[in-house]
Amino acid sequence: HLTSTQIIQPGALAEPGVYESTLGTVAHEFFHVWNVKRLRPIELGPWDFTRPANTRSLWIAEGLTNYYGHLMIKRAEIWDESRFLSRESETINNIENAPGSRLTSAEESSLIAPFIDRAQHIQRTNLANTSISYYPKGELLGLVLDLLIRGRTDGKKSLDDVMRRMYDEFYLNSPNATYYLRGRGYRSAEFQRVVSEVSGIRFDDFFTRHVRGVDVLPYDEALSYVGLHLVQQRESEHYSGITVNVGTPGSAIIGNVINGSAAEDAGLQPGDEILTIDGKKVMNKDWLSTLNRFKQGDRAPISFKRDRRTLRTTLVLGAMDRFEYRIEEMKDATVGQKALRAAWLKGE
Numbered sequence: 001h002l003t004s005t006q007i008i009q010p011g012a013l014a015e016p017g018v019y020e021s022t023l024g025t026v027a028h029e030f031f032h033v034w035n036v037k038r039l040r041p042i043e044l045g046p047w048d049f050t051r052p053a054n055t056r057s058l059w060i061a062e063g064l065t066n067y068y069g070h071l072m073i074k075r076a077e078i079w080d081e082s083r084f085l086s087r088e089s090e091t092i093n094n095i096e097n098a099p100g101s102r103l104t105s106a107e108e109s110s111l112i113a114p115f116i117d118r119a120q121h122i123q124r125t126n127l128a129n130t131s132i133s134y135y136p137k138g139e140l141l142g143l144v145l146d147l148l149i150r151g152r153t154d155g156k157k158s159l160d161d162v163m164r165r166m167y168d169e170f171y172l173n174s175p176n177a178t179y180y181l182r183g184r185g186y187r188s189a190e191f192q193r194v195v196s197e198v199s200g201i202r203f204d205d206f207f208t209r210h211v212r213g214v215d216v217l218p219y220d221e222a223l224s225y226v227g228l229h230l231v232q233q234r235e236s237e238h239y240s241g242i243t244v245n246v247g248t249p250g251s252a253i254i255g256n257v258i259n260g261s262a263a264e265d266a267g268l269q270p271g272d273e274i275l276t277i278d279g280k281k282v283m284n285k286d287w288l289s290t291l292n293r294f295k296q297g298d299r300a301p302i303s304f305k306r307d308r309r310t311l312r313t314t315l316v317l318g319a320m321d322r323f324e325y326r327i328e329e330m331k332d333a334t335v336g337q338k339a340l341r342a343a344w345l346k347g348e
């Protein structure tokens with residue numbers, strides 16, 4: 001609704017994890033009051049219920065809402081700077097370690113939302129290796145775009161100005177598209193135009209490479225404007241590349257096998273049922289803790305059931321290039337860079 005929402009969160013607010021995730025949801029939904037309920041992609045209202053409402057702009061609608069949700073928790077001083085930066089580092093980890101990042105762009109991810117956004121598939125898919133979500137990808141596009149605009153305009157403009165201008169132009173000042181919605185929705189190209197108009201700088205190359213394309217985001221340039229940089233470290237824990245549907249009781253049935261992982265090298269496939277690890281019988285609840293007793297470089301003998309046959313293989317753990325990313329302060333950050341960071345985190 002334009003003026004109300006209902007959020008249901010299982011668990012007790014006294015539990016730290018529940019409190020944190022409720023905070024995130026509330027901030028996200030509150031930002032939706034502007035971004036999506038009022039300012040909206042043209043395909044998302046007025047609705048045509050006779051056809052699918054595919055849009056290229058969910059990375060703006062949901063991803064930028066993720067970004068501002070987190071940024072607002074910092075601006076409200078509920079999170080401190082390091083909590084906010086570590087939350088953004090987690091999102092970088094999520095995106096940069098996903099093989100789908102180099103295959104699916106933010107716009108494509110938006111367009112195929114009905115097939116990737118918690119969709120149930122009858123056939124087996126390989127989406128875990130080929131796709132990414134427009135939520136975290138859009139969040140990082142928001143982070144990087146905001147800092148590039150702030151940096152390239154010497155702090156005169158920001159993504160906040162872009163969002164305000166979008167709201168003015170399309171929601172407040174466009175003729176109503178229908179009797180029940182004010183203004184009209186924006187087209188994806190119009191967001192790009194407004195970014196360039198507000199900043200006075202052309203961002204066409206950015207949109208081609210990072211919104212419609214799959215090039216790695218220019219984290220270093222963006223973060224350097226505010227005296228930060230991205231530290232990349234090889235992951236110290238081993239990574240099997242196996243995912244099993246969590247929370248279901250019974251045996252551990254492989255949901256996905258990540259490309260280039262130990263599990264793929266060992267010949268494991270989605271649908272295989274893990275029976276034993278190093279001779280010990282495992283179930284869904286304990287397969288991961290059993291596997292985590294091994295160290296990087298160890299060999300873990302596994303038996304598994306495929307169709308009606310019991311097969312054996314060995315997981316050679318930790319051969320994969322996965323990285324931990326951390327946003328950290330530059331040692332030689334200047335007064336100007338620190339001032340720009342303070343303005344960003346305060347919303348000035």
Ligand SMILES: [Zn+2]
Pocket residue numbers: 028032061062065
């Ligand atoms: Zn949302």
